[in-house]
Amino acid sequence: MDISVRHLAKEFDGFRALHDVSLDIRSGELIALLGPSGSGKTTLLRLIAGLEFPSAGTIRFGQEDASLKSVQERNVGFVFQHYALFKHMSVADNIGFGLSVRPRATRPSRAEIRRRAAELLDLVQLPGLGERYPAQLSGGQRQRVALARALAIEPRVLLLDEPFGALDAKVRRELRRWLRELHDRTGHTTVFVTHDQDEALELADRVVVMSQGRIEQVGSAADIHDRPASPFVFSFVGSSNILPVEVRGGEIAYRGTVLGRTEDADGPRSLFVRPYDLELVSDGAPGIGGTVSLARRSGGSRIIEIETPDDGRIELELPAEAPGSVGDRIAVRPRRWHLFEAAASRADAPVTGG
Numbered sequence: 261m262d263i264s265v266r267h268l269a270k271e272f273d274g275f276r277a278l279h280d281v282s283l284d285i286r287s288g289e290l291i292a293l294l295g296p297s298g299s300g301k302t303t304l305l306r307l308i309a310g311l312e313f314p315s316a317g318t319i320r321f322g323q324e325d326a327s328l329k330s331v332q333e334r335n336v337g338f339v340f341q342h343y344a345l346f347k348h349m350s351v352a353d354n355i356g357f358g359l360s361v362r363p364r365a366t367r368p369s370r371a372e373i374r375r376r377a378a379e380l381l382d383l384v385q386l387p388g389l390g391e392r393y394p395a396q397l398s399g400g401q402r403q404r405v406a407l408a409r410a411l412a413i414e415p416r417v418l419l420l421d422e423p424f425g426a427l428d429a430k431v432r433r434e435l436r437r438w439l440r441e442l443h444d445r446t447g448h449t450t451v452f453v454t455h456d457q458d459e460a461l462e463l464a465d466r467v468v469v470m471s472q473g474r475i476e477q478v479g480s481a482a483d484i485h486d487r488p489a490s491p492f493v494f495s496f497v498g499s500s501n502i503l504p505v506e507v508r509g510g511e512i513a514y515r516g517t518v519l520g521r522t523e524d525a526d527g528p529r530s531l532f533v534r535p536y537d538l539e540l541v542s543d544g545a546p547g548i549g550g551t552v553s554l555a556r557r558s559g560g561s562r563i564i565e566i567e568t569p570d571d572g573r574i575e576l577e578l579p580a581e582a583p584g585s586v587g588d589r590i591a592v593r594p595r596r597w598h599l600f601e602a603a604a605s606r607a608d609a610p611v612t613g614g
């Protein structure tokens with residue numbers, strides 16, 4: 261089922277939670293809505309679900325205008341972070357719930373609902389657990405039951421709001437992989453909300469990065485990472501250093517030191533660089549000089565922070581065996597970077613990177 265969102269806006273008591281959002285979701289796609297708290301992800305998801313109605317704009321499901329249709333009419337399945345399974349119902353009854361409350365004319369027989377619940381339990385890899393109660397399951401198992409319940413109504417679209425948010429990191433990673441496999445098998449159009457960039461970039465076909473009720477960029481993991489459309493996107497999907505630089509005749513200079521070349525026009529810019537895209541330069545070679553103010557080990561790398569003469573701080577991620585202790589003077593230069601407009605990037609970028 262294709263979903264087409266056009267010029268969607270949503271106001272709550274005069275507060276604009278979404279501004280002019282347009283987005284095309286292709287049938288069978290797995291889409292992540294990624295952004296910081298308050299960026300409008302859940303509002304967009306709830307509008308697609310039919311749990312809220314837009315202040316302006318339209319939502320089409322295929323050829324049909326769904327903007328004012330109810331959740332039932334849209335036939336969407338959804339799962340929220342706090343998988344509210346019915347505690348007093350067995351797992352099988354939870355899964356069959358959506359079918360058992362259908363009007364008599366479209367309601368399957370009890371035997372059919374049982375059969376379907378058992379089938380879905382196999383699909384979510386919990387065969388034989390139908391007679392258990394939610395309290396007798398682990399968090400990850402409950403979340404899979406919640407997904408089975410959402411799938412039971414044979415939804416046209418599956419909407420997931422931070423579905424793995426409440427789980428520990430390892431279970432989260434396992435469920436992520438499992439959800440991707442399930443998606444590939446069932447082919448549902450799926451939209452999920454997350455504020456975790458790893459989850460979004462790893463799981464989704466395309467990621468929609470949101471900030472302050474607007475879409476900043478829509479793209480594959482590679483697009484978002486390698487071709488960020490704005491300083492916000494660059495900073496949100498990883499750690500970043502921001503240096504004030506000057507472009508003159510194709511050269512990028514930081515306090516008079518040429519760091520590299522660009523085809524950009526002359527003028528001030530902000531140079532955005534990832535900690536692992538900086539390298540140490542040997543004595544005398546041009547680079548950004550500074551004094552090491554922090555050095556620590558992180559997994560297989562060394563994280564080093566230097567203080568620059570203009571009171572800036574630069575974070576570097578170097579191989580574990582790299583030299584540099586607190587108090588040493590070193591110089592670095594970027595291997596890869598992104599240049600953005602100076603003024604806009606200052607106002608727009610979050611203070612710290614991801």
Ligand SMILES: Nc1ncnc2c1ncn2[C@@H]1O[C@H](COP(=O)(O)OP(=O)(O)OP(=O)(O)O)[C@@H](O)[C@H]1O
Nearest residue numbers: 272275277295296297298299300301302303304455
């Ligand atoms: N029912 C409501 N009434 C008033 N304001 C609301 C309502 N729902 C959301 N908002 C506001 O709209 C903005 C967007 O909220 P939304 O829940 O969509 O953000 P989000 O990106 O999903 O954030 P989070 O990651 O924290 O869930 C927020 O500023 C929020 O306070």
